[in-house]
Amino acid sequence: MTLLAVDNITVRYGRLTALRGVSLKIAEGEVLFVTGPNGAGKSTLLNAIAGVVPPVSGTIALDGAEVTGVPPEQIARRGFSLVPEGRNVFGALTIEENLKVGCGMRADKHQVAGDLDSVYREFPVLAERRHAAAAMLSGGQQQMLVIGRALMTSPRLMAIDEPSLGLAPKIIDQVYEILLRLRAQRKLTLLIVEQSSTRAMMTGGRMILMRGGRIVLEGAAGEMVKDERLKQAYFGFGDH
Amino acid sequence: MREVLQIVFDALSLGSLYALGALGIALIFGVMRLVNFAHGDFIAFCIFAMLWPSTNAAAIVFAGNLPFYLLVPLLLLIGAALSVLSEVIVFRRFRNTNPATMMIASFALGFAIRNFLLMLYSSRPKSITLWPSLSLPVEVLGARIPMLQVVTIVITLAVLVALTLFLRRTRYGLEMRAAAENFTMARMLGVRANGVILLAFAISGMLAAAIGLILAINSGTADIGMGANVMLIAFIATVIGGLGSVPGAVAAGFLIGGASVMFQATLPHDARVFRDAFVYGAVIVVLLVRPQGLFAPKSSKQRV
Numbered sequence: 001m002t003l004l005a006v007d008n009i010t011v012r013y014g015r016l017t018a019l020r021g022v023s024l025k026i027a028e029g030e031v032l033f034v035t036g037p038n039g040a041g042k043s044t045l046l047n048a049i050a051g052v053v054p055p056v057s058g059t060i061a062l063d064g065a066e067v068t069g070v071p072p073e074q075i076a077r078r079g080f081s082l083v084p085e086g087r088n089v090f091g092a093l094t095i096e097e098n099l100k101v102g103c104g105m106r107a108d109k110h111q112v113a114g115d116l117d118s119v120y121r122e123f124p125v126l127a128e129r130r131h132a133a134a135a136m137l138s139g140g141q142q143q144m145l146v147i148g149r150a151l152m153t154s155p156r157l158m159a160i161d162e163p164s165l166g167l168a169p170k171i172i173d174q175v176y177e178i179l180l181r182l183r184a185q186r187k188l189t190l191l192i193v194e195q196s197s198t199r200a201m202m203t204g205g206r207m208i209l210m211r212g213g214r215i216v217l218e219g220a221a222g223e224m225v226k227d228e229r230l231k232q233a234y235f236g237f238g239d240h
Numbered sequence: 241m242r243e244v245l246q247i248v249f250d251a252l253s254l255g256s257l258y259a260l261g262a263l264g265i266a267l268i269f270g271v272m273r274l275v276n277f278a279h280g281d282f283i284a285f286c287i288f289a290m291l292w293p294s295t296n297a298a299a300i301v302f303a304g305n306l307p308f309y310l311l312v313p314l315l316l317l318i319g320a321a322l323s324v325l326s327e328v329i330v331f332r333r334f335r336n337t338n339p340a341t342m343m344i345a346s347f348a349l350g351f352a353i354r355n356f357l358l359m360l361y362s363s364r365p366k367s368i369t370l371w372p373s374l375s376l377p378v379e380v381l382g383a384r385i386p387m388l389q390v391v392t393i394v395i396t397l398a399v400l401v402a403l404t405l406f407l408r409r410t411r412y413g414l415e416m417r418a419a420a421e422n423f424t425m426a427r428m429l430g431v432r433a434n435g436v437i438l439l440a441f442a443i444s445g446m447l448a449a450a451i452g453l454i455l456a457i458n459s460g461t462a463d464i465g466m467g468a469n470v471m472l473i474a475f476i477a478t479v480i481g482g483l484g485s486v487p488g489a490v491a492a493g494f495l496i497g498g499a500s501v502m503f504q505a506t507l508p509h510d511a512r513v514f515r516d517a518f519v520y521g522a523v524i525v526v527l528l529v530r531p532q533g534l535f536a537p538k539s540s541k542q543r544v
Binding site for chain 1: 411414415418421425426428430431433
């Protein structure tokens, strides 16, 4: 079943066109990697789905219902949770408060305490410092916090922008391990923007390569890494 | 000892007024980066709401005749309603525009409110007597303190405690603090933008009404410019406190009130008329030393 359908969307920031007719589909329970060089439009794609930058044309449908132009808080309520680039923790709030911000909209309030426990089980370092200000956490811990915070909204589709940016390899492994386990346990669908295509290959799933605001290549992650066009997209030779 | 106590109470009550004003400005700035210069006119509006519209010098008290348990809630409601209406009618159209545009919109709104009041009530200050018993002095540790000062301080402390509890302990308080730090992120977590902003405006409007009430009792007059004076100092307090920091705004409000009273008490007699110049001089010194304000909010700067 298709959970997310993006159909031919174009996004502009003033005179700059960031996305030019991008279309993609994600089935429930799937993992989709989006990769590509800086400025390819990967983050813009996620922000467009989240409702932060509405597309000028094209449509976005979540779980069969069109959500183009719907404000971000409504899209979040329909089960889409975005972990944006740059670890947007609420620095002055405590860790526990950060985790609870997204619970206000949930209808299943009785599940919140249980979910909080399971996030703390996954990330014990957060449990230890639950009453500390989030600004005091290290970069890796903040990344865990924003992932935990997104999980606390009980999403169906979770999008993560560059989960491995600036993290030590050991912590990246840990983050991926947790994400994939949650995917299996909760039937979570994942949309991950990732510069490192080897990471995508190791994880499996589908991969999309973007460049210049377009999708230039699409396929199974394992196959794509071998494709010469992937390197070309990064280094800029060849025609496409 | 007696004089010291007198000064302390003067400082605390004046500081309370500034703190309440700064709070009203800081809350709105927090959620939408708007410095609401119409806040002073909200205060004036609430004062005049107690009078019948007339251009006579002798004010005809209207709502002001109500017993306090009706007048206070009614006035708070008027303040909240005016503030919420301003958001819906004016500020909503300027959301996400740059802060300077929003600020100018707030000036325009202030002018509109002020001239509306001028039209109905004329520019003459009117005398207004509310609860004269509040100006009688009470004995505190041997010093004679006007009852109103005590009431002002108690009300301010009660407001601060209530607001702190609201911000720290309730879901809406949590959402408001999150939105103040990163509005887009809060929305992506399902926090309703309009809800949070309307709530901030409603609270801010109630604070304006409280200030209006205190000013009216204190001075016994209703004057259209009354709110603007408080607003100016309150705005300075939010800057000194570190724009965006609610506790900072409150602390700076008390600080300016304290400094003002201290200068009044300690300056040589001939220099007292220039008291405000000394206060603003101190403000400049503070900003030269700490341009980000005394209590700049904890930044969530990226750490790698």
